[in-house]
Amino acid sequence: MNINKDDFKKLKPYILIVTYAILLVFAIIYIPNFLTFLAKILRLFMPLFYAIGIAFVLNIPMHIFEKYLKKWIPEKNWFYSKIRGISLTLTLIFAAAVLYIIVSIITPQIISSLQLLLQNGTKYIASILNNLNKVLEFFKLEQINVSLDANSINQFINGIGWNWESIVKNMSNWAIGTGSSIIANALAFTTELANWFTGFMLSLYLLSSKEKFIRQFRKILVSIFGYKWSIRIFEVGAKSNRIFNSFISGQLVEACILGTIYFVVLNLLNFPFAMLISCVIALTSIVPMFGAMFGMAFGCLLILAVRPLIDIIWFIIVFQAVQTFEGNVIYPRVVGNSVGLPGIWVLLSIIVLGSIWGLFGMLIAVPFTAVTYNLTGELVNYRLSKQKLLVTSDGVFEKETKKEE
Numbered sequence: 001m002n003i004n005k006d007d008f009k010k011l012k013p014y015i016l017i018v019t020y021a022i023l024l025v026f027a028i029i030y031i032p033n034f035l036t037f038l039a040k041i042l043r044l045f046m047p048l049f050y051a052i053g054i055a056f057v058l059n060i061p062m063h064i065f066e067k068y069l070k071k072w073i074p075e076k077n078w079f080y081s082k083i084r085g086i087s088l089t090l091t092l093i094f095a096a097a098v099l100y101i102i103v104s105i106i107t108p109q110i111i112s113s114l115q116l117l118l119q120n121g122t123k124y125i126a127s128i129l130n131n132l133n134k135v136l137e138f139f140k141l142e143q144i145n146v147s148l149d150a151n152s153i154n155q156f157i158n159g160i161g162w163n164w165e166s167i168v169k170n171m172s173n174w175a176i177g178t179g180s181s182i183i184a185n186a187l188a189f190t191t192e193l194a195n196w197f198t199g200f201m202l203s204l205y206l207l208s209s210k211e212k213f214i215r216q217f218r219k220i221l222v223s224i225f226g227y228k229w230s231i232r233i234f235e236v237g238a239k240s241n242r243i244f245n246s247f248i249s250g251q252l253v254e255a256c257i258l259g260t261i262y263f264v265v266l267n268l269l270n271f272p273f274a275m276l277i278s279c280v281i282a283l284t285s286i287v288p289m290f291g292a293m294f295g296m297a298f299g300c301l302l303i304l305a306v307r308p309l310i311d312i313i314w315f316i317i318v319f320q321a322v323q324t325f326e327g328n329v330i331y332p333r334v335v336g337n338s339v340g341l342p343g344i345w346v347l348l349s350i351i352v353l354g355s356i357w358g359l360f361g362m363l364i365a366v367p368f369t370a371v372t373y374n375l376t377g378e379l380v381n382y383r384l385s386k387q388k389l390l391v392t393s394d395g396v397f398e399k400e401t402k403k404e405e
Contacts, residue, residue, distance in 0.1 A: 050199025055206040060249045062091040062207060088207055109275040134309055240371045247367040255282045258326055265318060271311070273302045287362045288346055290354075292323060345369055 259282025353361035
């Protein structure tokens, strides 16, 4: 049976609908198998994903080194063609120096603080409970009646009436299961370590020839989507790269500055565990809003273990003062307004993406939502301009009518 072009044009929408319906039914029926297969494929490419992430972070200082070297080295100089290699080498030296500072200077002080906490754990817990009882007494509430001396602990154990034979048997079973779990975790850790090492080596290749890989990727996109859609994809990619780059680099620099300020201030005011508290605050500040609250709570808990309750109030005052200074002076200059995201969307993005992807979701929540927010705004404004409408807080107007009035 011959079908002419006019009949085919009439049948084409129905053919597409039937095709999409079949594909949808197929996807619904076989989606668990498809997701399992997709997860296996993604695991195979995990080193590449790590490489892209590492290259994205290392590209920030490398770009800065390249920028200044191009100013100092003339184009006719032989070293000009070697700027990429020199910049990459300087970036690796810079990264190694940062790791050395963390391992040799910061880590020992953190370990000593943690050892002190573990050695005096019972005394610190008793001090925390004592301070909490003072708070409850102030508000005339029921106090916590807990004694942590050795006699009361022994009386508590004897009063429970544990079956030691059963406990030993259960511990043996637990040890066997734990041994198997440790072996499995060790293998998983080795595989993960190998993925990170492979990702690091791949990232060096990506950074050394990033223009070549970008050009090849653009060729693939243009061949698939054509000129018009490819140009739009490139614009979205450039905007996303700018927002992610500004946010990540700004947050990392701000975390270092904030940690240094807290370390200096807490030492000057003779607060305990200054290094440990400052490092925790610096790390948690990478996550906006929630990170600062967690850092403050952690600091309060440590200080509460060794100092009277009034010192907690002073710590909160100092913390809020530094946070105010950081929010009004440091953050605008380091991170700037490049993200351009209202506070309510920052909060919602961290909650939603954090619940979906955990810590990784909280880290990328703000730049990811900022990109989505900007693209949605552009789409809405484009649709309104096509309809020649002007939307204000007072109502909706046609642009021609608005001009005549």
